[in-house]
Each structure stands twice: as structure tokens, then as C-alpha cells.
Amino acid sequence: MDLSVVIVNYGTFELTKNTINSILDYSYPFSIEIIVVDNASVDDSLSKLKEYFKDKVKFIASKSNNGFAAGNNQALKIVDSKYILLLNSDTIVWQNTLEDIYNFMENNPDVGACGCQVLLEDNTIDKACKRSFPNVKNSFFRLFHIPTKSKDDNYNLDDLDDNGIYEIDCLTGAFIFTRKKVLDGIGLLDETFFMYGEDIDLCYRIKKAGWKIIYYGKDKITHFKGASSKKQRPKLIYEFYRAMYIYYMKHHSHESNFLVNIIVYFGIFLLCIIKLFLNIFKKKN
Known part of the structure; x- marks a missing residue:
């Protein structure tokens, strides 16, 4: 084939x-x-x-x-x-x-x-x-x-x-x-x-x-990306930011010092929390 x-x-x-x-x-x-x-x-x-x-x-x-x-x-x-x-x-x-x-x-x-x-x-x-x-x-x-x-x-x-x-x-x-x-x-x-x-x-x-x-x-x-609904399932939001964490840890964490890594991980966590909170108020199509 x-x-x-x-x-x-x-x-x-x-x-x-x-x-x-x-x-x-x-x-x-x-x-x-x-x-x-x-x-x-x-x-x-x-x-x-x-x-x-x-x-x-x-x-x-x-x-x-x-x-x-x-x-x-x-x-x-x-x-x-x-x-x-x-x-x-x-x-x-x-x-x-x-x-x-x-x-x-x-x-x-x-x-x-x-x-x-x-x-x-x-x-x-x-x-x-x-x-x-x-x-x-x-x-x-x-x-x-x-x-x-x-x-x-x-x-x-x-x-x-x-x-x-x-x-x-x-x-x-x-x-x-x-x-x-x-x-x-x-x-x-x-x-x-x-x-x-x-x-x-x-x-x-x-x-x-x-x-x-x-x-x-x-x-x-x-x-047809995201065509079904403006409101996302919390699981998808979590997996989106979890993917950021996995990718950074796998490929870039060794390039930065401990403090930078902590800031990055905290930033990803904070963005995830904010996104989950804002998603509560979005309406389904």
C-alpha cells in the first residue's frame, strides 16, 4: 500500500x-x-x-x-x-x-x-x-x-x-x-x-x-474545529493544559533553571483554573 x-x-x-x-x-x-x-x-x-x-x-x-x-x-x-x-x-x-x-x-x-x-x-x-x-x-x-x-x-x-x-x-x-x-x-x-x-x-x-x-x-x-459548542467540557480544558505541562517537562525543562520551571508550571496551572472558571459562564450553542 x-x-x-x-x-x-x-x-x-x-x-x-x-x-x-x-x-x-x-x-x-x-x-x-x-x-x-x-x-x-x-x-x-x-x-x-x-x-x-x-x-x-x-x-x-x-x-x-x-x-x-x-x-x-x-x-x-x-x-x-x-x-x-x-x-x-x-x-x-x-x-x-x-x-x-x-x-x-x-x-x-x-x-x-x-x-x-x-x-x-x-x-x-x-x-x-x-x-x-x-x-x-x-x-x-x-x-x-x-x-x-x-x-x-x-x-x-x-x-x-x-x-x-x-x-x-x-x-x-x-x-x-x-x-x-x-x-x-x-x-x-x-x-x-x-x-x-x-x-x-x-x-x-x-x-x-x-x-x-x-x-x-x-x-x-x-x-470543523470546535463547531459543536462554544462551551468546552472541563475534561478537554484540563487535557489542553496538561499537554502543555507534559510537553514542556519532556523537551524544555532541562534547558531552564529550577525557578523558571516553577514559574512555568504555576503559570500553566493558573491558566487552566482561569479557563475552567470562565467556561462555566459560556453558553452552549
Whole structure:
């Protein structure tokens, strides 16, 4: 198999169905398979997906929901394709996107992972699709909305052309097109991350291993990010800030002294508490 597309489903039949159909709507000059990992959905979305797609899609049913990284890893452990696409279940893949990025990877053997332009439902760009790695300094600038012309301090790379093609640090987990031999070399997703942060950690390890990460802005997907509700579940807020803590502790805590680390950990904890408090007063759509 040339390309394996891995999608994790958790109770999102309609979204997952639309994501899969956006791939199956087109033909490709390479072999492709779609693997859906159901993360122990509590509804009937898995049975409905199986009935709808029948033999067009492979399914893996998790016995328990151990997180997004763990769900993806169940498929990654069994794929034997040249390329792997990690794709969110709430996306729509545009025409030519897979073919163009496949050809780009074929022609650039030093590229370990590639992403595309990710558009939100309102057609604005999801800034997470082209980022620098987070660190103490750029996180400070971002938190307090301090403008900077320095690439090193610009987390979201707002100054770079959305339609361009260039090397970056970090892609979004909604769309990561990578090589199997890259994952064979660096390992799979870190299951310490339940949800959020595993994409940044993966990109960090890819670049540390000497591979390039490319933003391919000429092709697109649509990501229905946070479309279901303005009010988040406390569990998701907790996991978002927990991911910050895990990533910093794993990759950056050794670079700073004890006092800086304490300030960072306290800052993450305080932001989490504030976010949880403010979330109480948000209304559901």
C-alpha cells in the first residue's frame, strides 16, 4: 500500500462519514487505504460507519478510550504502507490535496512530514497548521498578544504567506502526512498525551531526527474545529493544559533553571483554573 489514512472516531458518525467521503470522492494514481479507529464510542457510530462503508474502509474497535494518541497508534502498529496520513474525523479533504502532497513527498526525500493549509468553517486559516515550537518566550508573547517581528518569537508565523510552501517547526494533528520509515525511526505518538500536544511532540521528534517539516499551502482541507459548542467540557480544558505541562517537562525543562520551571508550571496551572472558571459562564450553542 502506498498511503494509509488513519482516522480516529469517537461518537461522530456524520463528521467521520463526511471526512471519509471527501477522500473516496476522488481517484488516485497510487494505492490508498482508510483505517478508522473507534475509540470506544458510547453511541452506535461505529456500527453505522461499518454499515455505510462496508468493505471500503478498515475498522479497529478499541475496548477503551485511552486518548487520541493511543487511538492512532492502534492503526500505526499494523500499517505497512510507504506513507501515513493522520487525519482528524472532523475534516473535509479538498480535491488534489492528497495527490499533490504525495507527489511532493516523492520528490523531496529529505522531508519527514508535510501539512497543508487548514481552513476553519468560516474560511479563515487555522493558525495551528503552521507554527513554531512553543517555548517560554514565544508563549509569553502569544499569551499577552505582544506583536513581534522576530520569527523566533512568532509562534503562529502570521507573517508567512498562507499559500506558500516552506519549512516550519510544527503542523496540526488534524493533517500530518508522514513516512512510515520516519515513525519506524522515532517511534509512534506519545500516549502520555491524552488529547492535544501529541502533534507538537511528534513534530519535535521528527525534526530532532534530522527530517524537514514542510507547510504546503497550495492545497487545503477544511477543519470543523470546535463547531459543536462554544462551551468546552472541563475534561478537554484540563487535557489542553496538561499537554502543555507534559510537553514542556519532556523537551524544555532541562534547558531552564529550577525557578523558571516553577514559574512555568504555576503559570500553566493558573491558566487552566482561569479557563475552567470562565467556561462555566459560556453558553452552549
